[in-house]
Amino acid sequence: MGHIIGIDLGTTFSCVAYLEGQRPLVIPNLEGARTTPSVVSFTTSGERLVGNLALRQAITNQEHTIFAVKRLIGRKFDSPEIGQACKKVGFGLGAADNGDVQILVDGQIISPQEVSGIILDYLRRCAEQFFGENVTEAVVTVPAHFNDLQRQATKDAAQIAGLEVLRVINEPTAASLAYGLEVKKNATVAVFDMGGGTFDITLLEIQDGVFHVLSTNGDTYLGGEDFDHRIVEWLVEEFWKENRVDLTQDRLALQRIKEAAERTKRELSFTLESEINLPFICASKSSSLHIKKLLTRAKLEELTDDLVHKTLPCIERALDDARLSLNQIHDIILVGGQTRMPLIKKTIADFFGKPSIEDINPDEIVAMGAAIQSGILGGKMDDLILLLDVTAFSLGIETENDSFETIIDRNTTIPTKVTKPFTTVEHNQRQVRIHVLQGESRAAHENKSLATFYLTGIEPAPAGVPQVDVTFEIDADGLVRVHAQDKTSGSEQRVEVRPSSGLTRSELQNIIEQHKSKEPNGTSDGKKGLL
Numbered sequence: 001m002g003h004i005i006g007i008d009l010g011t012t013f014s015c016v017a018y019l020e021g022q023r024p025l026v027i028p029n030l031e032g033a034r035t036t037p038s039v040v041s042f043t044t045s046g047e048r049l050v051g052n053l054a055l056r057q058a059i060t061n062q063e064h065t066i067f068a069v070k071r072l073i074g075r076k077f078d079s080p081e082i083g084q085a086c087k088k089v090g091f092g093l094g095a096a097d098n099g100d101v102q103i104l105v106d107g108q109i110i111s112p113q114e115v116s117g118i119i120l121d122y123l124r125r126c127a128e129q130f131f132g133e134n135v136t137e138a139v140v141t142v143p144a145h146f147n148d149l150q151r152q153a154t155k156d157a158a159q160i161a162g163l164e165v166l167r168v169i170n171e172p173t174a175a176s177l178a179y180g181l182e183v184k185k186n187a188t189v190a191v192f193d194m195g196g197g198t199f200d201i202t203l204l205e206i207q208d209g210v211f212h213v214l215s216t217n218g219d220t221y222l223g224g225e226d227f228d229h230r231i232v233e234w235l236v237e238e239f240w241k242e243n244r245v246d247l248t249q250d251r252l253a254l255q256r257i258k259e260a261a262e263r264t265k266r267e268l269s270f271t272l273e274s275e276i277n278l279p280f281i282c283a284s285k286s287s288s289l290h291i292k293k294l295l296t297r298a299k300l301e302e303l304t305d306d307l308v309h310k311t312l313p314c315i316e317r318a319l320d321d322a323r324l325s326l327n328q329i330h331d332i333i334l335v336g337g338q339t340r341m342p343l344i345k346k347t348i349a350d351f352f353g354k355p356s357i358e359d360i361n362p363d364e365i366v367a368m369g370a371a372i373q374s375g376i377l378g379g380k381m382d383d384l385i386l387l388l389d390v391t392a393f394s395l396g397i398e399t400e401n402d403s404f405e406t407i408i409d410r411n412t413t414i415p416t417k418v419t420k421p422f423t424t425v426e427h428n429q430r431q432v433r434i435h436v437l438q439g440e441s442r443a444a445h446e447n448k449s450l451a452t453f454y455l456t457g458i459e460p461a462p463a464g465v466p467q468v469d470v471t472f473e474i475d476a477d478g479l480v481r482v483h484a485q486d487k488t489s490g491s492e493q494r495v496e497v498r499p500s501s502g503l504t505r506s507e508l509q510n511i512i513e514q515h516k517s518k519e520p521n522g523t524s525d526g527k528k529g530l531l
């Protein structure tokens with residue numbers, strides 16, 4: 001059997017690992033680095049660059065350089081998150097026919113799945129170079145709070161990269177696998193995961209090799225980039241005060257500021273002040289203008305304190321769902337680059353009343369956990385580990401008067417299958433609409449629409465008499481299947497939740513064909529009424 005790789009496809013950095021015996025090890029990229037920037041660039045000569053090569057030319061080629069595509073994947077163009085993204089990114093965004101967000105590069109339309117696919121393809125080839133053989137199978141991690149559409153889109157990206165995804169696992173769960181394997185002790189663990197674009201909190205119990213996720217919560221739109229943006233806003237405002245020049249209109253200047261902001265933020269995790277020096281940032285009527293500002297750690301903390309505190313209600317909800325009190329948490333693991341920020345460490349330590357575990361590498365632990373999962377699937381760790389994960393969102397359907405009827409509660413252990421009976425609202429109703437939703441609101445329209453389908457052929461009967469059984473199934477990847485059946489006529493319909501979003505099978509196939517010929521970086525190879 002060939003090697004199965006574990007991939008942490010991060011917002012800002014990605015990492016790939018494998019299992020050597022029963023030890024997870026990181027695979028270096030083609031430049032020898034242990035992590036790869038999740039950046040893709042399209043050059044004027046038609047070349048595709050990935051990772052550091054793409055990053056290095058980002059300032060001069062902004063409109064063709066795609067950052068943080070993970071924040072776009074599986075989202076609708078008209079969602080509030082994409083509204084925010086439009087203001088921040090240097091490239092164009094638009095809507096596909098089905099409303100999905102798309103990236104516009106030089107008049108060409110590229111889906112976020114394709115861009116993620118290019119990154120995954122690069123990581124696959126790094127692994128192939130490392131092993132000297134083809135690699136076709138992977139375990140890929142996603143934020144615990146990724147919904148069904150985002151998970152499905154990530155799987156499509158892997159398919160574009162020529163990888164069969166054997167399992168999608170949640171990033172914090174992967175981190176806990178790696179941690180649990182290392183320390184070999186029974187404990188109730190909180191995994192606080194903040195990377196470039198997302199935040200998750202996961203509570204789990206490790207007992208005699210069984211990893212039981214108890215609850216998960218988070219925010220798919222809170223991460224390191226938001227901290228960078230606060231520094232950018234501060235610099236732009238200070239520059240306006242000093243020069244009366246609005247840098248928000250200058251894309252080149254903004255990209256330089258953004259990069260400097262991120263560097264400064266990192267530095268301030270280890271120093272108390274950092275100088276931001278950007279000569280010739282723009283020209284006024286009479287002279288060139290420069291940025292030279294000192295940012296202190298204290299000022300950075302003032303600018304971002306609310307972002308850090310936004311995580312605490314999520315932790316409280318996760319504790320409530322798991323029916324745990326603070327003193328029942330034994331270990332706190334911090335995952336994701338942003339958790340290096342001292343304010344985050346301090347806020348979390350104050351909240352839990354104890355410091356987090358120090359000796360783990362937050363950039364690599366998720367990929368290592370994915371590698372362990374690949375070992376479990378490959379039969380290398382069977383006797384050692386059993387992983388029981390949960391679904392992050394409640395799932396259900398729309399019923400009369402915009403109500404949301406939950407079928408599977410959030411934080412239910414997966415895989416799972418639940419059936420509930422429903423009925424008709426009109427006499428002789430021959431069909432019902434099944435609108436599948438994911439979310440926590442009682443109002444259907446406030447939840448995320450996953451798919452709509454119709455069950456036809458219902459036997460004519462007075463309203464309320466027919467029994468339509470709706471079955472929801474979530475597999476181990478967190479993906480959803482729905483099935484509806486009229487008990488009297490036997491008529492049935494099933495959907496793998498896909499139709500209302502994502503790439504169609506033929507679109508996906510076309511992209512896979514196109515990508516086969518392109519190699520980046522110049523390398524080769526109770527009854528409720530239904531509507």
Ligand code: AMP
Pocket residue numbers: 010011012013014194195196197223224225262265266267269335336337338339340341362363
């Ligand atoms: P990840 O997605 O886990 O690779 O995390 C990337 C995020 O972590 C980016 O927003 C980085 O700017 C941030 N990050 C990396 N190193 C540091 C650091 N030393 N201090 C603060 N943030 C950091």
